[in-house]
Amino acid sequence: MDSIDFTDSSSRTPSLDNELLSAFVAVVDNNGFTAAANQLHKTQSTISLRIRTLEERLGTRLLQRTSRQLTLTQDGETFLVYARRLLQLQREALSVLGHGDHDGVIRFGLPENYAEAWLPALLGRFAERHPRIRPHIHCRMSSELIESLEAGELDLVLTIQHKSQRHGVSMGHEEVVWAAHQDYRVAPNAPLALALFPDHCPYRERALEALARLGRQWSLEYTTQSPTGLRVAVNLGKAVTVIDRRAMPENWRILDEADGFPALPPAELTVRQSPSFQHPAGDTLVDLLREQLLS
Template identity: 45%
Template sequence: MDSDLLKAFVAVADTGGFSAAAKLLNRTQSAVSLQIKRLEEHMGTPLFARTSRTVALTPAGTRLLPYARQLLRLQQDAHAALSRDLPPERIRFGLTEEHAAAYLPGFLATLAEAYPEVQVEVVCDVSSELVERFKAGKLDLVLAVRHQPTKTGRVLGVEPMIWVAREDFDYSEDMVLPLALNPDGCLFRAHALAAVGRIGRAWREPYVSQSPTGINIPVRSGLAITVKTPRSLPPECCDVGARFGLPALGLAEIEMHVSPAQIGDAFQYLVDLVDTQCRRGTAG
């Protein structure tokens, strides 16, 4: 059975649409549609039920999906066994800088021990940009903070958002809150500004940075307050929400995006590692 047809089938099943699958596979939507048509003709039965707005697996498609994954995995194994001189497996892994600081050392060390020849290209950026790169087929695996539901995002858990300042921050109830936040598009920023807006608290924004370092320095220097998760507390800083009477911020959902076009053993190992470690490190 043609592996390209199976890859297209798995991609459409995982993303829930032909357009999203085409981006992941770096093909046109019409090419993916043609591949699915050829596979359905080969199998002698429809594999997807299509409407103008949705694409869903038929009972036959649901039965085929685990076999398709297994066939692709077996093909990868056979190819590796017969082609020892091929370049090492390459994984494009995108995650936020704070997730990288918390998890990446463990991920890379464990992966290198199991698959010493694997090549990992690490891309750090804000969550929204990482998801867009994934949708465009430029990343194989993404660990991000969920901004909105997507067809490819798998929620691993939730983390509380907290107000963070230096332990000896000079606070008064009538002060204009000095905030250090990420630029527009950041979920933490949106929650922070919505929260102070609800209580009518005056605020200013002397520090804006996309980099955690650019945020942490003024916060650690006692110059500003920011929003983080408990896992990302900078040294000499603490949760000051209750002490300063600041409004609750809610929860951040941590999600993973996995490309169906990547089927290598090292990639599957990293996916399982990220899933396990991040579920252990978050609630929910």
């Protein structure tokens, strides 16, 4: 592994300015230069130049680029931790010096089921720390939230990690279970009636993949983007769904292997923040989300 050279030809420490660090973090979080450029509202050539400049100043390669994929080198993995920390320290310094909390807005997106459970307490605690910052809340599916973040429409998103999207800061895992109304009875010889969120939902993917491995026939009876609509469908007592355990209503019951349902892998919750949003309020919101998950 090449060691990071922190001296240039003049024996001076290289300058690591905010634009270079933000470009690097954006490329990693978006898994590419095009999406990073869109997020930072720059051209792709500008982002490429900033990455090249950063690598030259550090004296090492941070990214390994091929025609098909982009990966971090070992030095890149190491430096990413420090790049995130430096950006966070900058935001904290501005906040301490009184530059952080002018009137403003933070555009925060999360899935609706988490909004229902967490937002009232979360926003109350956030307002205590940043009374001059107004959160604009966007409730959508995880895939849509990521698209909005990459398009520069959101500043911070909490999402359920998709298998094909390995980026973001992990906030922990949620137990995912099969569930139905307490009056539901399994019909062994009939196709399994399902109530699920639309395509691109990670929970839906888990459910259908598990049933395929089991060789179990199924029928999609209800599709909705709304957790409220999903509860209405399941409360009819005719269909099964997949849900994170902590969000399960009291009048539902878990269906496990004893009922003929395979165990499901847990869901990883991740947070992504736009590198162009440099405000300590974002760090506060991430900290509050992490505390909420641990409660």
